[in-house]
Amino acid sequence: MRTKDIPDGILPKQRELYYGGAWHAPISGAYADTINPAYNEVITQAPVAVAADVDAAVRAAHLAFPGWASIPPAERARYLRRAAAVLRDHAMPLAQLDALNNGNPVSALIQDAGFAADCLEYFAGLAAEIKGETIPMGDGNLNYTTQAPLGVVARIVAYNHPFMFAAARLAAPLAAGNTIVVKAPDQAPLSILRLAELVGEIFPPGVVNFLCGGRECGDAMGKHPLVRKVTLIGGVPTGKAVMRTAAEHLKPVLLELGGKNALIAYPDANLDCLVDGIIGGMNFTWSGQSCGSTSRVFLHESIHDQVLDSVIRLLPERHKPGIPTDPKTTMGSLVSLAQLQKVEHYVKVGHEDGGRLVCGGKRPVDPVLKDGFFYEATIFADMHPEMRLAREEVFGPIMSVFKWTDENVLFDQVNSVEFGLTGSIWTQNLNIAHRAAKRMQAGYVWINNASQHFMGAPFGGVKQSGMGREECFAELLEFTATKNVNIKLG
Template structure:
């Protein structure tokens, strides 16, 4: 299949037929190199957020299915750990090649299933392939070290894989997470069980089909389902580590479930991220950055979205006007599978209703609605989960929309004048994932970066992720780091060996 984006001239009927042809034939439960039917058949429906139409039904994995998948992974773990590191790396690079060869198919499937624009989903496929290649290049970095003893012995450490790793991820980047997040644990010699999002599982199922012959049976496994499926994975005694990308409540639930077996956890959780505009910032670049940082393309459904914008009072009114104009010009909601769409739909009815509740709360608490806040009037979008890009001004730190992660296209704008008060507000939330600072003053930039309580800080930029740069949060935004060598090491354990050299 060509990787050229589908033309809107194909017509709705032809495009719908094309999407239908991409729906995986398998139904979600994959372990031990085979597809399975659950002992008690239950199915989960997945819908097209752009139309509300049913796309497919997949099996729900219960405790029995989770146990079978984990057991398959556990049985395969010693064999995969003994595969030479360079061979593991070769297979990860082959996985990246297959993803690139099927990028359009995967992007179109994801776009129809999660509501994000197809152009963005093509980028997600490339990011996933890059992550596989990056970790393929790190397979020789599982190194130990020697420790001087002074007592006539040799003391050294070795790094070993943990065993079975479970990975759970959300609906905003389904395929990127499915493919990219298997890379580090597999590179380190672990076997993996993944649970895709219940709202958008189809591209993960397709990934299992694409890679079925690449890894030995039991190395890569998938169990579809809802919260109960994830809870069973987190609590399973044979799972050595569990990694979650999701909300703070989901992270706390995973920690509770993992506590009884003291399993290792890696959590990348929510964000209520701040972007700070200083008076000397490059005005046009800062405005563009504020729009880009909010991730309106994904309807704000990104944990790294800079959903709190703090603008110095000397720029505030002009900045707000320019911001509003740029948002309304660049981001008009549209059908996700249309190549011209720059802003898609929210992933589900629940996410749509949740966002509207926050918008109502903002109005009730006295924030000024600058634009958006409702379903678009376009009749072609009437059945989908669309909300116009929304900007609130006159927001106070005590307001609900200023404190809680909305995970929708809602940007809150604050006016500031005192730097101490500014950072009290910026850091006055439970989150600490990302932050963005805009200033031409080098000293100001570094001082602000030190004061910002966040794990990943951009200066005069936003949203970009650099391969090899550790990504993760402070406070309740998570535990551990990803997208770097640190992620590889998260899935290893250190063993110390002391050898007496005395005769």
Template sequence: MNLMAQGKTRASSEEWRHVLPTNLGLFYGGEWHSPAAGRTLPVLNPANGDVLAHVALADREHVDRAVAAANSAFPAWAALSPLKRSEYVRGIAKRVREAGDELAMLDALDSGNPLKGMLLDIQMGSTIMEYFAGLSTEIKGSTIPMPGGVLNYVLREPLGVVARLVAFNHPLLFAIAKIAAPLIAGNTVVLKPSEHTPLSALRLAELVQDLLPPGVLNILNGDRAAGEALATHPGVASIAVVGSIATGRAVMRAGAETLKRVTLELGGKNALIGYPDADPAKVAAGCVKGMNFDWTAGQSCGSTSRVLVHESIYSEVIEAVSDLVGKIRLGQPTAIETEMGCLSSQAQFEKVTGYIEGAKRDGVQLVAGGGRGRGDLERGYFVEPTVFADVAPDHRIAREEIFGPVLSILKWSDEAALFEAVNSVPYGLTASVWTNDLSTAHRAAARIQAGYIWINGSSSHFLGAPFGGYKQSGLGREESIEELHEFTQLKNVNVTLSP
């Protein structure tokens, strides 16, 4: 089904049932398994509260079996030529592209993100897989000059079993993008999707179960207990997380006993800075794009949710942002014309609305939004795109990650105080700087404590450019050859040659 071509407007219960995965169990060792004692979890449609499915929950015994299957498959997978592993990964990408429309609809149903954004996720995720497949022959070592008769060389080798824990905001994009580098590097993988959005990962397992050797890719639905079991498991060599700072801390603590390799892509309270020479209309457009309202309802770690605008253009930017946000079409996630969907769960809804109501009580100026969905949206976790102005740098909505469609705008006049405010939070993932002066742009980029910075841009990612954070926004880099290297280890070999 070509949803874009058909102008699909929404999915009825009859229409969405055929995109659900047939298997709702646990996938490891190339086979499907039932949960112990019938442990299942209802998966809800956040747009209306309907139950989409009941999926199996993995317990520690299933984690043990999945890790054992991955370890059993590891030697043969690591021994394959890089080009052969590349062929397998390209095969996954091909099958995902072929099933792209149904996978996008499944994610729209499961996560509350708009269908148009989930179609983009399919394309992005498949492209990332193909990118890493193309890097398969770049897992290179080196030689070190030695005195006569001695050869010294360095090898890059895979780690073993990699556990990947991914978040709810981009279910399939994360599922496919985050397994690519470990697989290409020669590792086997145990993937745990979010318990809120597991359906597309299960469908992925169905699509590739006959493609990959058994045990190379294993997918376990699970709650926090399953994540802890993977993080503490002695058979897991590396654990990589996309999630909150709290989740990252918990995983690091759990993995400390076995000194696991840990990579973390965590949260952000990202700043967008508007200088006095910038075009107010362009700054406003950058604010709205940077918030990812129309992609994940602001549920994005890279969203520029904290805007600091110079006083000379402040009023113009506020007016333009308010106008742009007011035009965003809030609607059913499965409607192709919807520009912004809903939050992914009741917990997210209560968290976001709590921040909004708290800011209102504190007298922060509400410029746009602030309410919930109306009409046929009242049953779901819909929150209007919301903008607050004249926010104090020390207010909660200016310092804490809300992870929802709430934009805080601050005014600045002194550049030294600006950078103090920008760098005062424990996060450091992304930042956006708007100026027409090259010296100003480079000076700002140098002073901002963040790992990924746009100049006169926002939100976009570029394959090959390392994505990752400073401070508590994470460890390691992704979307580049650096991510591939995260899943390798170095071995030095020193050879004394016979005379």
């Protein structure tokens, strides 16, 4: 869909910042173009928040905090369920908006509103479960704990699922009694503005607040003395910057960062299912722009050639780049020219380091796609762990394939990277599956599956893939502090 062909009801009507229950022009007067990556053309302009805007939004959230925290949990849950219902009602236009602004296929993005609504409903159901405990102290004392909300929470979300991340990550902090300020990704901010239009008025003024902006906006959120916790979905360099800023203020963080995730296939794997898992686990639908993508595939030598041949044959049929707003498209574009150039750089690196290109490796020849940031699904074989492409996160549609024989050497190689977000293991032997899951250094492991999330199952990484867990009860507790109360009895 070209910008000039966007139908009514897709784009947000507002082009301002939302905080304190109202829309505000950016204090600096700055706006920035936001583009349609399928055609590299401007859609509209989005406001750019600077430190002064952040201060205004955080103070509005801080002012609203005591009132929101005092609302009974069951009442807070009703607010979350109302928001979830609104998201379900607007699922298709929200998917179309993100497809326009970040390049992912609308046919897959339609699930994002449902997942966000699921999160809101899940945490609504947990709002009354934030419980303390009593601790025996003898006859002379009564001792108990409570879980108190923190205050203002800053949420910085990524561009690959901007609407879903922003909406879903409202749930746990709000259910726990916190107020929230969300920063949209500068590459794809429009669906966050639309989210503010849809749910802003559901909540009391100042409870939910939405900003657009770049690095200054994010830095100011981390530094603001009234922000009690900062969370990020993004890359490792950004995560380190957030953590440095937070450390200066002794502020807790929750980070979901990058991945260089491994898929391990044993000789007894169901090969048809394995091939599907390899293709699906790389998230080529999103052009590989997913922290959880299994971009390193380790195939046992006995099945290596057969499986690789099947993947090479099927991949171009299943994931051919196309216009993101076309319902038939199964692989969209990269989000920006910078991301396209990064992918092209790593293809060059793969060649230089001795990898064997067996699929893709170039921009598509379809003239319809000539102006956009498209790249073919790409596979390098004959990879070795010391290669840069085998160690560094691309966040693009490049898969590396390795051949293994010795299990001890295999896990040395799998665990040699500084990432540890997800992993996938394929075997029909229960003993092998449990042993391999224990040895894999990752926060979220699939066995005979890949890429799927399950509400209530803790998602998060180890090593440089982040800290903290989301999509589960533990996420709710991330936004509370334990308070101990001791009563001396007369």
